Amino acid sequence: MNVPRIVLNGTSHALLNCDYSLAQSESGLVVRWFLNSNPVPVYQWIPNTVPRGLGVLKGRVEPGAGAVGTPTAHRALLIRTPTTELSGDWKCLVSSFANEDFMTKRMVVFGTYIFFTKILAIPRCLKKNLRNVSGVLCHVPNAVYI
Numbered sequence: 203m204n205v206p207r208i209v210l211n212g213t214s215h216a217l218l219n220c221d222y223s224l225a226q227s228e229s230g231l232v233v234r235w236f237l238n239s240n241p242v243p244v245y246q247w248i249p250n251t252v253p254r255g256l257g258v259l260k261g262r263v264e265p266g267a268g269a270v271g272t273p274t275a276h277r278a279l280l281i282r283t284p285t286t287e288l289s290g291d292w293k294c295l296v297s298s299f300a301n302e303d304f305m306t307k308r309m310v311v312f313g314t315y316i317f318f319t320k321i322l323a324i325p326r327c328l329k330k331n332l333r334n335v336s337g338v339l340c341h342v343p344n345a346v347y348i
Contacts, residue, residue: 220294
């Protein structure tokens with residue numbers, strides 16, 4: 203599974219790829235993507251149907267990001283203009299009548315203004331002196347650590 207760790211808010215796109223393989227005998231394939239442990243998928247593809255972006259991805263997924271005409275045709279999500287509400291844990295769930303598997307990865311979509319504001323706002327710092335070594339330890343509340 204390939205998910206970008208960091209994406210700048212409002213860039214042209216973000217590509218999330220759910221890499222899987224199927225045995226020739228497997229049938230009943232369903233590919234679903236979930237965001238932040240929500241039980242409702244934000245994307246679903248069943249062979250011989252049109253892939254669907256749902257919820258926060260409705261109207262934001264570019265069709266045909268995978269290898270068209272194959273059992274993995276729509277495994278990838280090409281999300282147009284990602285924004286901060288798409289930050290979080292992305293889970294790809296692939297199921298068939300015989301098997302089911304998933305993988306989860308985190309993606310952070312950040313805005314430069316918010317990002318730099320939080321870095322520059324250092325409300326609590328402690329000066330440390332240990333054996334002739336001086337340093338400053340700072341804590342930034344509500345910061346996203348990557």
